[in-house]
Amino acid sequence: MSAKESVSIGLSAAIVTVEGELPSVLVVAHRGSQDALPFGPFDPAQHRTLESGLRKWVGEQTKFELGYTEQLYTFGDKGRHLPSPGSGGRVVSVGYLALTRQVREAPDTQWRGWYHYFPWEDWRDNKPDMIEGVILPALKKFAKDSPDSETAELRRDRVNVCFGEGWDEERVLERYELLYEAGLVEEFYRDCGKPAKSSGLGTPMLFDHRRILATAIARLRGKLKYRPVVFELMAPTFTLLELQRTVEALAGLRLHKQNFRRLVAEQGLVEGTGQFSTPVRGRPAELFRFRREVLKERPAPGMRLGARRAKAAV
Amino acid sequence: MSAKESVSIGLSAAIVTVEGELPSVLVVAHRGSQDALPFGPFDPAQHRTLESGLRKWVGEQTKFELGYTEQLYTFGDKGRHLPSPGSGGRVVSVGYLALTRQVREAPDTQWRGWYHYFPWEDWRDNKPDMIEGVILPALKKFAKDSPDSETAELRRDRVNVCFGEGWDEERVLERYELLYEAGLVEEFYRDCGKPAKSSGLGTPMLFDHRRILATAIARLRGKLKYRPVVFELMAPTFTLLELQRTVEALAGLRLHKQNFRRLVAEQGLVEGTGQFSTPVRGRPAELFRFRREVLKERPAPGMRLGARRAKAAV
DNA sequence: CATATATATGCTCGAAGTGAGTATATAGGT
DNA sequence: ACCTATATACTCACTTCGAGCATATATATG
Numbered sequence: 001m002s003a004k005e006s007v008s009i010g011l012s013a014a015i016v017t018v019e020g021e022l023p024s025v026l027v028v029a030h031r032g033s034q035d036a037l038p039f040g041p042f043d044p045a046q047h048r049t050l051e052s053g054l055r056k057w058v059g060e061q062t063k064f065e066l067g068y069t070e071q072l073y074t075f076g077d078k079g080r081h082l083p084s085p086g087s088g089g090r091v092v093s094v095g096y097l098a099l100t101r102q103v104r105e106a107p108d109t110q111w112r113g114w115y116h117y118f119p120w121e122d123w124r125d126n127k128p129d130m131i132e133g134v135i136l137p138a139l140k141k142f143a144k145d146s147p148d149s150e151t152a153e154l155r156r157d158r159v160n161v162c163f164g165e166g167w168d169e170e171r172v173l174e175r176y177e178l179l180y181e182a183g184l185v186e187e188f189y190r191d192c193g194k195p196a197k198s199s200g201l202g203t204p205m206l207f208d209h210r211r212i213l214a215t216a217i218a219r220l221r222g223k224l225k226y227r228p229v230v231f232e233l234m235a236p237t238f239t240l241l242e243l244q245r246t247v248e249a250l251a252g253l254r255l256h257k258q259n260f261r262r263l264v265a266e267q268g269l270v271e272g273t274g275q276f277s278t279p280v281r282g283r284p285a286e287l288f289r290f291r292r293e294v295l296k297e298r299p300a301p302g303m304r305l306g307a308r309r310a311k312a313a314v
Numbered sequence: 315m316s317a318k319e320s321v322s323i324g325l326s327a328a329i330v331t332v333e334g335e336l337p338s339v340l341v342v343a344h345r346g347s348q349d350a351l352p353f354g355p356f357d358p359a360q361h362r363t364l365e366s367g368l369r370k371w372v373g374e375q376t377k378f379e380l381g382y383t384e385q386l387y388t389f390g391d392k393g394r395h396l397p398s399p400g401s402g403g404r405v406v407s408v409g410y411l412a413l414t415r416q417v418r419e420a421p422d423t424q425w426r427g428w429y430h431y432f433p434w435e436d437w438r439d440n441k442p443d444m445i446e447g448v449i450l451p452a453l454k455k456f457a458k459d460s461p462d463s464e465t466a467e468l469r470r471d472r473v474n475v476c477f478g479e480g481w482d483e484e485r486v487l488e489r490y491e492l493l494y495e496a497g498l499v500e501e502f503y504r505d506c507g508k509p510a511k512s513s514g515l516g517t518p519m520l521f522d523h524r525r526i527l528a529t530a531i532a533r534l535r536g537k538l539k540y541r542p543v544v545f546e547l548m549a550p551t552f553t554l555l556e557l558q559r560t561v562e563a564l565a566g567l568r569l570h571k572q573n574f575r576r577l578v579a580e581q582g583l584v585e586g587t588g589q590f591s592t593p594v595r596g597r598p599a600e601l602f603r604f605r606r607e608v609l610k611e612r613p614a615p616g617m618r619l620g621a622r623r624a625k626a627a628v
Numbered sequence: 629c630a631t632a633t634a635t636a637t638g639c640t641c642g643a644a645g646t647g648a649g650t651a652t653a654t655a656g657g658t
Numbered sequence: 659a660c661c662t663a664t665a666t667a668c669t670c671a672c673t674t675c676g677a678g679c680a681t682a683t684a685t686a687t688g
Contacts, residue, residue: 004670006320006358007322009323009390042321044390044392044406048387048391049392050390077362079362080365088671089358091359092356100399157609161611174671239665240666256646256648256649257666258648258649261666263645263646266645281655281663281664282656282665285656296475389648553636555635555636570676571636576675577675587651595634595684595686596633596683597637597682598683599636
C-alpha cells in the first residue's frame, strides 16, 4: 500500500488582466519555446499554505505581487504534466486564477491575449468561422469514427452540448477537453508521443497549462455573474463603457449597452464620481468607481450578462 | 530551492445521500473515535488519475462504487491535516464530493446526518436557536477582542455576511471557517494544541474533514441551482414531494410547494410515469422519473430554490 | 354516509426582472 | 448648420417569481 513513486506538487497560475478589449494572460518563455504559465514546485518546508507557496513563486518569476487569487483545480493525470527532467516523479498540478490590473511585464514574461489559445471562444464580433469550417466537421468525424455505437452517441451529445445550438460561454474547459480527445489540439499528440497530423487549433502551451487556462476562463466567466470580480481588473475610476468592454472581453460576447448600464446602476455596484472622461470623439462619459461596500452586503451580486448572441456591433 | 520535506497526497471523499428528509454523509470510525471521511493516500505508481485513486480507496473502505463524483478543493494548510504518525511529511489533501442513492453500510462505516456537524445550517423548521443564542454573541465578542480596529471591522463584516440579515445557504464553508478562527469549534484547539475552553459547536471530525464536508455542502447547495444533480440521489421513480424534500434537506430551507412543482414541470426535468404512489394518508401522487435527455440539452438547468426564508410548515 | 384531515394539483395575480428598442443629450469635426 | 459618435433616459412587451386561493382525491372516524 506504500507509494513507491514520489509525488511532487506543482503550482501554476493563470494571471489575467484586460487591456482595452484584450483579455490577456501572463506567460513565461520556457523550454521548447512553448508558452507556459508561471509555475513552480510547492515546498512544504517553506510554506504554510499552497497559496503562500504560489505567491512566492510568482513573485520570483514575474516580479509582481498577486492580488485576487482563487484555486481552480488539481490535475493529476499521468502523461499530461510531464515531470521535470531528472526528477523522475509524478507531478500533481494545482492551478490558480489570479486577477490584476495592468502592470509592466517583467523580464522573460509577457502578456498574451487569451484568445490566441482559444480562438473559438471569442464571439464578440461574430461566431468564429472556424467552428463551422473546421471544428464541427472534424468533431463529426471523431464521433463517426467511434469504436462502438454507444460511444458514438455519447460523442455526438458532447459535440452538440459544446459547439451546437445555444452557445454557453462557460463551457470553455469542456470544449478544450473535447478538442483534445478528438486530437484537434497539438498537446494531444505531444502527450501520447505521436507526431501531429496537422497544426492543431490555437496556440499550444507547455504541460497541461492550456487546460489550466481553460479552467481559469471558465471559472472567471461563471463568477462574473454572481460576484463583483471584474472590478479587480478595472482602474480606480472608469466609464461604464470601459466596464462593459471588459466584461465583454472576458465573456467573449457582446452585451446590450442600455441594459448593462441599468443592471450595473440598479445593483448599486458602482457610484458616480462627478468627473468625466475626455474622449477623442463623442460625448464625455461620467467616471465611476466600484462601491467597495457591496462586498460587505449580503448577496454580493455580479453582472448577469443578458445578451447571449454575438452581434456585429453595439 | 529543493523540497526537503516530503509531500504526500491525501484523497478524501464526502459521500452524500439523502434518506427521507435526512441528508447524510458516510463516515468511518478512526483513531480517537473521531468521525472521519473515507480517505487514503494517492499512489501515483498505481493510478493514472487522482479520481481513480480515490475510487479504489473508497471501494476498499466502504465496499461500494462511487457514481457521480466531483473534485472540491485542495487543502495544504500546515497544521490542519496532521500527517499520519511515523510518516513525518506534509499532507496535501484533495477533497471530493460524491453522490449516491442509499446503500447499506459496510463494516466500520455509517451514514450520519450532516447537520450533526453543522447544526446551524438547518433552517427548515426555523432559524436554529443557537445562532442568536450562542453563535452571534460569541462572534461579536470575537470581533470586539480584535488586536486592532481594522481587524475588528473586517471581522464584524464577516460576521454579518455569514450570520447576519439575509441567510445565504451557500456560505457553508465561510461560516465554518469563521467559527474555526473564532475558536468556536473543537478542531481549532486540537490543531493548535491548546485545550478547548468548552465543548465546541457541532460534532468535530478528524483532520480537516469537517472543512472538506463544509466545502462539499456549499458546492452541492450551489450546484443544485444550475445542474440537475439531485436526481443522483433519487430512486428511479419518485413523487414531486419526495424530490422537494430532498432538495430542502440539502439546501436546509423550505420551499413553496406549488412553485416548486411548477418549476420542475416547466423546466422539463421530469416526466410522469402514469403510476401513482400509495401513501399512508392523503391523495396518491404521481410517480415521476428524471428525463435523462436534459443532460444532452444546452442549458441543463437545475432547480432554483425560490424560498429563502425558513417557515414552520409547508 | 358525513366529516375531518392530509396530501396532490391547478390556477391567478401582482411585483420584479429582462430583452429590445426609441428618443434625446453632448461632445468634436467640417 | 450639420454630421458622426458616444452617453444617457425612458418605454414596452414579455417572462419569471413569490404568494396565495381553490379544488381534487385519498384515509380515518364517528
